[in-house]
Amino acid sequence: YDAVIECFLRLYKKGYIYYGKRMINWCPKDQTSVSDLEVNHTSVQSSLWYIRYPGADGGAGITIATQRPETVLADVAVAVHPEDERYRSAVGREVLVPIVNRRVPVIADRRVDPAFGTGALKITPGHDPLDNEIGADHKLPVLVILDAAGKMTADTGLYAGMDRFAAREAVARDLETAGLIERQEPYTTNVGLCDRCKTVLEPYITDQWFCRMDELTKPAIDVVRQGKVRFHPERWTKVYLDWMENIHDWNISRRLWWGHRIPVYHCAGGHLIAAREAPATCPECGGTDLRQEEQILDTWFSSALWPFATLGWPAQTPDLAYFYPTNVLVTGRDIIFLWVARMIMFGLEFMGDVPFTDVYINPMVQNLEGQRMSKSLGTGLDPLDYVEQGYGADALRYALALRCSQGQQDLRFGEKMLEDVRNFNNKIWNAARFVRMHLEGFDPTVLGPAESFGVIDRWIRSRYGRVIGEVTAHLEAYDFDKAARALYDFIWSEYCDWYLELAKVDLYRQPPDPTRRWVIQHTLWTVLEGTMRLLHPVMPHITEEIWQALPHRGESIVVAPWPQARDMAIDEEAEGQMATIMAVVRAIRSLRADLGLLSAAPIAPVLRAESQSRALLESHREYVVTLARAPGLTTDIDGIRRPGTVGTLVAGVEISLEIAEADRARARKRLAGELASIGIDIGRTDSRLADPAFVTRAPAEVVEEERRRIGHLRAREHALAAYLRALA
């Protein structure tokens, strides 16, 4: 409260706040003003009435077009464009306003669009913003025929007390009877609805408080132009600047019950005194008849102070000194003007500095049908419902992070997405359980046997190092979805699907190998512990829980240091070797599945590769055997391409498998299918290599890559064809 009053008084003192009768958006139901930003424009079917205004002295009249016949009663002029030939002679003469038979002048004004309707506009300064301006410029009187509730005033005779819409019909009918309606045509128009109660708003003149925007916007525009405040995604910068550059003064008074009452006192002598406490007498006239302004401040006026008022302002607190300016504001696009812009203006005005340096605009959450969340539509989603349904706060947070890509302005959300994440949660939890189970006797602070990481360990460490870099970069770029996705893929598809399975080979080895065991433990722990720290911002609870159960340093994962990519070197060699191992495992699995062999069937694939790969596969035989479930695996090349075998070629490794007579048909089918797809591929890409333009104009490395690719395909085609012949 102190902050709000202080802020108002300072602005008042600087002359930024002024008071007076102004035309504003008025809600006849709530009986308050509504700022331009809180008006919802919707188009409605209405009519356009063409009404004839007879010449005052019996001369030719003028026909105007209007959507609001009831306001005819408040007309004070008819306006035409100064260069409109049709009405040249009419300007300066007078016409009679129908029904009330008031003589009003025909004036000329450039703001009249000659192309609309008849080119003649009735001027009603009491009930239309444009008319109000034109009326003021032409020094025309302001007549008012509607009261605050939207009913016809007492001096409207027959119409007194009628609701504005009933009056519209009544007046139109009476004009019709009088023969003054030339025609009535259907018309689609825009009306403003009250954001709060959906009532059609009325342009209305009342006592209002305004805040001047000219001086406040200048610095607020500059800081954004200069990049001192940045929007993410960047395109919102333009939206912000466009609004700021075309801003109108801010109507800050409301006639509602709940809010900060404007700290200004009206003296019976007509003076205004802005003060924190009620003064005893008026400083100007000494009068003692003082009463405080009844109106309250727009809620966004106080919200604008949020970045510093919450830190203790106007007191100079340690929090204020330490935290202001803050760095990131995360919010929705719907309040860029209402809130963000005003925080920037007030921050600069009262603190002399920006309130934050970065504004992250998140997508708006919708339901799966693309409807906005809304209480009245029943499309609202209550986060707590999902939490209580057992998905957990982590799942909700992570699911939202996963889907808040920067390009999107909306985010469709459904329960399925929570299921996906819940499953991921479960996966992490169980992986952690597995690791903990095998961490018995492991102490990361005690040096183990000489660090002799194998290919599989070097591979996962290298991959982990890359993930640290990726996640860090994504978070810094506000790409929360990419960060979340990178972790999802790494944890599930690499750490769990591959490393954990490979680790089992060493952990369950008989007799045990203490060195390998230590290396595996160390690696499992290193990667899991670090991954939890990376995941923590988007999954705070489960990561803390797991982290606490692992050997660690420090009290809480919240304050644990962020993993550094430089601590985990990229190992291209191990990644390349692991790629070969993985390709071979996958190929064997695929062969077996396509041949319909049960996993219990003891298969004995034979591998052929050049010496380097062969040595790699031989030294990692156990891993391949276990993951591919191929106990009889050999590298005895005599078994290659023999009659009655099926095979394939991946990553330079040929895999051959002897099959039973009964499986030959399926084997032939598989080979034929693969050959067909290779044929399509070569056919398509061959033409590329055959195209001289491609070979000469495309970058050498692209051409080289293409040659390599075709080479591999040819080799594979050759091998597959040989197997197919052997099976014929």
Place this chain on the structure above:
RNA sequence: GGGCGCUUAGCUCAGGGGUAGAGCACCAUCCUGACGCGAUGGGGGUCGCAGGUUCAAAUCCUGCAGCGCCCACCA
């Protein structure tokens, strides 16, 4: 009337000049000592439409259409 976003597999979405990806759903198999909220293998898309640029376009450019949003005092 201006401005912005979106349009890619049944669904929700990534990708963003070198010949299409994920999750879910679907099909088949497994049931293995972290996890069936699981594992393995697979099927599925002329990347909204029409032009243009380029050796090469889902990707860049120009139009158009549909959906959505935001600004705006044409009665």
